[in-house]
Amino acid sequence: DGGITQSPKYLFRKEGQNVTLSCEQNLNHDAMYWYRQDPGQGLRLIYYSQIVNDFQKGDIAEGYSVSREKKESFPLTVTSAQKNPTAFYLCASSKNYRGRGSYNEQFFGPGTRLTVL
Amino acid sequence: AQSVTQLGSHVSVSEGALVLLRCNYSSSVPPYLFWYVQYPNQGLQLLLKYTSAATLVKGINGFEAEFKKSETSFHLTKPSAHMSDAAEYFCAVSEGQGGSEKLVFGKGTKLTVNP
Numbered sequence: 001d002g003g004i005t006q007s008p009k010y011l012f013r014k015e016g017q018n019v020t021l022s023c024e025q026n027l028n029h030d031a032m033y034w035y036r037q038d039p040g041q042g043l044r045l046i047y048y049s050q051i052v053n054d055f056q057k058g059d060i061a062e063g064y065s066v067s068r069e070k071k072e073s074f075p076l077t078v079t080s081a082q083k084n085p086t087a088f089y090l091c092a093s094s095k096n097y098r099g100r101g102s103y104n105e106q107f108f109g110p111g112t113r114l115t116v117l
Numbered sequence: 118a119q120s121v122t123q124l125g126s127h128v129s130v131s132e133g134a135l136v137l138l139r140c141n142y143s144s145s146v147p148p149y150l151f152w153y154v155q156y157p158n159q160g161l162q163l164l165l166k167y168t169s170a171a172t173l174v175k176g177i178n179g180f181e182a183e184f185k186k187s188e189t190s191f192h193l194t195k196p197s198a199h200m201s202d203a204a205e206y207f208c209a210v211s212e213g214q215g216g217s218e219k220l221v222f223g224k225g226t227k228l229t230v231n232p
Contacts, residue, residue, distance in 0.1 A: 004160075006160075033219075040224060041224060042224040042225050043161075043207065045219060045220075048219065090161065092161075104211070105151070105163060106220055107163075108153075108160035108161040111160050
């Protein structure tokens with residue numbers, strides 16, 4: 001079955017440590033996204049990538065880093081510079097349709113809940 | 118820039134009653150609009166989408182939404198609520214110009230269904 005996997009489901013980190021969240025997709029999608037979800041705030045975009053070896057900052061990129069070395073993978077690193085990293089992190093992907101009239105439905109993974117101790 | 122406003126962070130209905138979740142959007146170009154559902158500790162699942170075809174869009178689980186350009190609204194409805202509909206619902210907008218456009222999400226509406 002095609003889909004998006006995120007691991008681990010739950011992650012605990014001590015203050016001052018970097019941690020990497022995994023996101024893998026086998027949907028052959030070109031674009032991938034990372035969102036952060038906090039209660040009552042909806043989803044906020046951290047980073048996105050439309051093609052391998054290229055990515056752009058979203059609305060809340062500070063304290064995060066990403067890489068896109070393979071089409072299937074888009075790992076997110078939460079660095080020690082992120083002041084309040086405890087949150088639910090969602091990865092998504094979409095086909096990179098182009099041209100007028102096209103749209104790009106995003107498919108989501110199951111999420112990783114990160115807690116800083 | 119696009120934006121989405123979901124009126125009511127919490128909505129409570131009785132089982133069998135009408136569900137109405139409100140979404141208003143702001144966009145400088147014709148939008149594409151989406152409703153997603155999220156169950157606790159899970160990812161988002163697409164309920165339905167408006168992509169400039171029919172203004173009344175039918176989705177999964179008996180939900181539908183109507184695009185009203187004059188009101189800049191895309192409210193989600195279901196005639197009869199079921200206990201399994203209890204979840205959080207998110208409205209999202211994209212500019213629809215093609216390419217991997219970003220989605221802008223509303224803050225969500227948590228639906229409670231009472232027996």
